[in-house]
Amino acid sequence: MIYVEEISRPIADKIIRANHYSGTVCFATKVSLGIYLDKMLVGIAQFGYGINHKGSCKWVEGSTIKDFLEFNRMWMADSAPKNSESEAIGKIFKWFKTNRPDIKWLMSFADGASGKVGTIYQATNWIYTGYSRHGGVWVTQEGTRMTQVSMINKHKTTKRAALEDIYGIPLYRVRGGQFRYIYFLDKKWKKRLTVESEAYPKLATLKDHLIIFKEHLVKEDLFDEYMKIIN
Numbered sequence: 001m002i003y004v005e006e007i008s009r010p011i012a013d014k015i016i017r018a019n020h021y022s023g024t025v026c027f028a029t030k031v032s033l034g035i036y037l038d039k040m041l042v043g044i045a046q047f048g049y050g051i052n053h054k055g056s057c058k059w060v061e062g063s064t065i066k067d068f069l070e071f072n073r074m075w076m077a078d079s080a081p082k083n084s085e086s087e088a089i090g091k092i093f094k095w096f097k098t099n100r101p102d103i104k105w106l107m108s109f110a111d112g113a114s115g116k117v118g119t120i121y122q123a124t125n126w127i128y129t130g131y132s133r134h135g136g137v138w139v140t141q142e143g144t145r146m147t148q149v150s151m152i153n154k155h156k157t158t159k160r161a162a163l164e165d166i167y168g169i170p171l172y173r174v175r176g177g178q179f180r181y182i183y184f185l186d187k188k189w190k191k192r193l194t195v196e197s198e199a200y201p202k203l204a205t206l207k208d209h210l211i212i213f214k215e216h217l218v219k220e221d222l223f224d225e226y227m228k229i230i231n
Contacts, residue, residue: 002084004045004091006099007034012044019044019075021114022145026072028053033095035076035088042084043076045092047106059129059182060105061192071108074120089124096185104186112177112209113137114145115230117201126181127197131209136175140167143229164215172226173213177206 012032013025028049035043050056050070057063076085096103108126110118113136118128138146138158144167151158155166164171179201184190201209212222 002035002037002042002087002091004033004035004088004095007032007041007044009046012046015041015044016046016073016075019077020073022073022111029072030069031100033092035084035091037080037084042080043074043088045071045088046073048072050107056107059107059180059194060189061194063104063192066102068105068107069103071106085120086123089120093183093185101186104184104189106183106185108181108183110179110181112179112206113139113174113230115203115206115227116179117203117206118179118181121181121183122200124183126183127193128200129180129182129193129195130198131176131180131201132178133176133211135178136173136211138163138167139172139174139226139229141170141229145230160216170214172222172229174226175211177209179209 009029009032012034013029016025017023026046026048029046030049031047033045034041035045047069049065050072053065053070056068056070057065060068074085076088096106108121109132110116110121112131118126122128135148138151148158151163155162157163160171160173182193207223210223212226214220214222
């Protein structure tokens with residue numbers, strides 16, 4: 001039987017860095033949960049503040065930053081049985097309702113730039129509310145992902161010519177495809193949603209949600225080429 005318990009952030013961060021596809025953790029994590037199967041740790045889920053947490057209040061009328069958290073990271077071991085992710089998320093909802101009744105709703109993003117559309121959120125009945133066309137990542141020919149923020153922190157620039165000197169060519173710039181999902185822990189808050197729910201996105205239409213560039217900032221039909229890099 002799967003169950004969840006709060007776990008120390010340093011331990012959770014270490015596991016996420018070693019196993020999550022991004023290889024990174026979020027700086028503003030507030031809640032780290034261990035996911036257990038028969039007393040064996042088989043997963044981690046982390047929640048906290050997003051990059052624009054205050055701005056995200058607009059999606060739910062009357063919200064403040066204290067009313068919700070962003071589902072930042074989740075990892076499940078390959079040894080976990082089929083459908084364990086869905087079961088774990090159900091247990092996570094119950095954990096919040098019991099232990100953090102102050103949190104009324106959760107938000108999460110599926111990373112289209114990593115070939116994801118949020119299948120697990122669709123399977124657990126989150127509300128899809130559209131996608132962001134901003135932000136994005138840089139991806140090397142080896143498939144290494146880097147955000148704009150990490151580029152600025154590390155190299156003090158996001159100019160293509162300078163980054164190509166460092167990482168080589170081709171260097172892909174990918175925008176869009178951040179699919180936004182919301183789940184109401186307190187069902188009374190559902191009527192406060194300020195946007196219409198939309199039909200779930202599908203992998204078959206992922207191409208329509210991404211803008212991909214490589215050398216000289218020329219947009220080409222790069223979707224298939226890019227998917228081979230990240231998969």
